[in-house]
Amino acid sequence: MSCGATLWAVSALQSDQLEGLVATFIPFDPPRGSWFALWDPTQPGGLLAASQPVPLGLEHLKRVDVELVVPRPQRGTESIIVSALKLPMVDATPLLAQLPSTAGVDQTVHAWARVMRAALRVISRGSVLPWVSPDGWDTWRVDPLGPEDLALVAVLADSLPAYGHCTPTGSQKGQISDPRFAIRACFDAIADRLIRSPAASLTTSSAMFAQLAPTRVRHLRPWVNDIAGNRCASATLCLQVFPPGSFKEESFKEESSSDTDWRLVYQMRSAADPSLVVDATTIWDSVYHGLDDSVLTRLGDSVDILLLAALRRLGLSNELFRGALAEKEPTHIDLGPDEFDRFLEAVGSLEATGIVVRWPADLVAPRLERRLVVGAPISIQRGGDALNELLHVNWELLLDGIA
Numbered sequence: 001m002s003c004g005a006t007l008w009a010v011s012a013l014q015s016d017q018l019e020g021l022v023a024t025f026i027p028f029d030p031p032r033g034s035w036f037a038l039w040d041p042t043q044p045g046g047l048l049a050a051s052q053p054v055p056l057g058l059e060h061l062k063r064v065d066v067e068l069v070v071p072r073p074q075r076g077t078e079s080i081i082v083s084a085l086k087l088p089m090v091d092a093t094p095l096l097a098q099l100p101s102t103a104g105v106d107q108t109v110h111a112w113a114r115v116m117r118a119a120l121r122v123i124s125r126g127s128v129l130p131w132v133s134p135d136g137w138d139t140w141r142v143d144p145l146g147p148e149d150l151a152l153v154a155v156l157a158d159s160l161p162a163y164g165h166c167t168p169t170g171s172q173k174g175q176i177s178d179p180r181f182a183i184r185a186c187f188d189a190i191a192d193r194l195i196r197s198p199a200a201s202l203t204t205s206s207a208m209f210a211q212l213a214p215t216r217v218r219h220l221r222p223w224v225n226d227i228a229g230n231r232c233a234s235a236t237l238c239l240q241v242f243p244p245g246s247f248k249e250e251s252f253k254e255e256s257s258s259d260t261d262w263r264l265v266y267q268m269r270s271a272a273d274p275s276l277v278v279d280a281t282t283i284w285d286s287v288y289h290g291l292d293d294s295v296l297t298r299l300g301d302s303v304d305i306l307l308l309a310a311l312r313r314l315g316l317s318n319e320l321f322r323g324a325l326a327e328k329e330p331t332h333i334d335l336g337p338d339e340f341d342r343f344l345e346a347v348g349s350l351e352a353t354g355i356v357v358r359w360p361a362d363l364v365a366p367r368l369e370r371r372l373v374v375g376a377p378i379s380i381q382r383g384g385d386a387l388n389e390l391l392h393v394n395w396e397l398l399l400d401g402i403a
Contacts, residue, residue, distance in 0.1 A: 015095065015103040017057040022163045023087070023108045024068060027177075027185040030137040030214050032196065034189035036092050036112065037066050037084035041163065061085040068166045069176045077166075077174045089193040092116070108164035112186070115156050119187045122149055128191045129228050130209050136218035138208045140195050142187040143232040150272050156183055229309055231354055234300030237310035238267040238277060238356040246360070261334040264343075266324075268307055269356060270298040277358075283307055284329040310355070317353060318346055370395050 024037040038061070064086045069077045087095075092112075097120060099105070099113040122142055127149075131141040145153070157179035165182035169175045200210040208215045242263040266280035276298050283304055286296075300306060311324040320343055324330050335343055347357050373396045 014057065015099050015105055015109075017055055018095075018103075018105045018109055020106070021055070021085075021109070022106050023112050024066075024084075024164060024166055025112065025182050025186050026066060026167060027182070027189070029133045029135045030139045030192060031133065031141075031185065031189040032089065032139070032192035032212065034089060034185065036087040037064070037068070037082070038087055039066075039082045039084035041070070058085055061087060061091075067168060069168045069174060070166050071162050077176065079168065079174065089189050093120075093190060093194065106163075108161050111156070111160045111164050114159070115183050115186055116190065118152055118156060119190045122187065123191050123194065128195065129231065130220075130224055131188075131228065132217050132221045132224050136216050136221075137214040138217045138220075139188065140192045140209065141228075142184070142191045143228060144271070147272055147274060153180060153183055226313070229313060233271065233306050233310070234298075235268040235270050235303050235306050236354055236356065237307065237314065238269050238358050239350075240265040240267050240279075240358045241360060243360060260337055262337075262340045262343075263332055263334050265332045266307065266311065266330060267358070268299060268303055268310075273298045278303075280307060280329075280331040284331070313353070314350075314355065318350065320346070372396075 018038065020040055020042075021038045022041055024039070026035050026037050028034040038058070062085070064084055065081055066084050067079060067081055069079050072078050093116060096109070096113040096116040099109065101110070103110070119142065122145065127142055127144060128140050129143050131139045133139045160179045160183065162176065165179050166176045167182075169177055196210060196212050201207060204210050207213065208217055208220075242265065244260050244262060267277050268280070268283060269278075270276040276295065278295070278299065287304055296303075308325065308330075311321070311330060315322045315324045320335065320339055321333065324333065351357060373394045
């Protein structure tokens, strides 16, 4: 990214200047305004109390009072006001990304350094999307995250000390922010600041999503939702193809269909665990009877809504599926021979939008067989008479009938 060089050149801070300081991430709206609070938990009244000098090299950082919810020595939490140094993302990004693992700093600083490096790796792959913040500002978010990325976020969250994310949630007194929320908010803050280089506004005719100054873009919320919908959902739509006469599952016993029709069954596949694929019939049953907690965790609490949203997008992009939402609980669609030919022509465009088309194994997988090969060993052919060499037996594998 061209903006990377700009960020690396801005910060003159060194890791040894952070010794004895805790780093707490403070989320902000828009995310590029997020920052780290540097404070000393051993000093009553905060780091910059009147009797405490400002650490050497940090004089240019602004002093702020911030409310935090910290663990008590015995049990529970308490809300305190600390006077902290405000470390903006433009300084924090190069400082933490290059922090040596041997640096003598607090564990919160090391933990956020690991988060910073992970975020930069994800951003470098292009996993960023335009977004509208809760307050309606133009922002960038880090998404979509693959299964490995989500697993990494979980590991980072487990290793993040409480002081690193001890901001109040606002929903309940004494409760601190979830570490996963803090890490994802930090990811978004890095992306939202990193993309906005001094030259970014020269590449577009609009200040939106390019300049540091926030722009109200509430009217773009439907647009960004459509962009992110299928890419960032906890589950994505799959179309399971069944050839004519092959859909004999229990779910479809009482349904009639032409012997020449192909059936496409709607399914949802977990983004966190791609091996988990659930039929729409099971999803609609779960609305009334519930899903197993382990399944629900991987599919998301609103998988039925995600299914309807995906079918809506599918209907808008392909006329074959415009009636997908005509039923209250859509489970499948039957296509005649001509319609299925048109579906085959559209498979590439459907998969480009994130929809997975799943084919029967006997249609796409090569046929693997084995056969018994019996022959006389060379020793017998040459006149040998050992009893255990009278017959040579072996297995031979054939792929589509070819050995």
